[in-house]
Amino acid sequence: MLEKLDRIDYAIIGALQKNGRLTNLELAEAVGLSPSPCLRRMRKLELANIITGYSAQVDGERYGLPITVFMEIRLQSHTHDIVMGFEKAVTALDNVLDCYVVSGATDYLLRVVLADLNHYDRFLRREIQVIPGIASIDSNFAIDKIKHTTVYPRPD
Structure with missing residues (x-):
C-alpha cells in the first residue's frame, strides 16, 4: 500500500x-x-487503486453520439429506497457516462451522450422519467466543448 x-x-x-x-x-x-x-x-x-484502469478516449461526434446533455435531477425525498433505486437505475443506463451526487438545488448531475434530439426524447421518457422518486429534471445541452481532459493536475 x-x-x-x-x-x-x-x-x-x-x-x-x-x-x-x-x-x-x-x-x-x-x-x-x-x-x-x-x-x-x-x-x-x-x-493501491490510484491507477484504476486504462481506456481509449472517443470522439462522440465521430462515434455517432454527438449530443451531450447535462441533466440535473432532484429527488422527491431522500429515503434509502428512493436514493438506492435511483442510483441503481442510473448506473444501468449506458448513455449516462457520469453521475455525481451534488450539493445545491439538485441532488444529481448526469452527463449523458445521445445521437440526436429524438434519441433524447426517447431516453428522457423511457429511461429517466420512469425512475421512481424523481421530483424534477432539468436538461442543459452542451453547445460546444471548450476544454476536456482526463489528466489530473498534481495536487501540490
Whole structure:
C-alpha cells in the first residue's frame, strides 16, 4: 500500500494519463527510471487503486453520439429506497457516462451522450422519467466543448 505519492509516482501517473499505451520501456525513460523499478511502481499504483484502469478516449461526434446533455435531477425525498433505486437505475443506463451526487438545488448531475434530439426524447421518457422518486429534471445541452481532459493536475 502506498502511503504518500512522490514526484516519480506523479510523473508515472502523468505520463500514463497523457498516453496510456506507453510501453514500460518508454514510461521508464520518460520518468527517469530503469524498466524494472518503473514497472514495480506502476503495479503499486494499480494495486493501491490510484491507477484504476486504462481506456481509449472517443470522439462522440465521430462515434455517432454527438449530443451531450447535462441533466440535473432532484429527488422527491431522500429515503434509502428512493436514493438506492435511483442510483441503481442510473448506473444501468449506458448513455449516462457520469453521475455525481451534488450539493445545491439538485441532488444529481448526469452527463449523458445521445445521437440526436429524438434519441433524447426517447431516453428522457423511457429511461429517466420512469425512475421512481424523481421530483424534477432539468436538461442543459452542451453547445460546444471548450476544454476536456482526463489528466489530473498534481495536487501540490
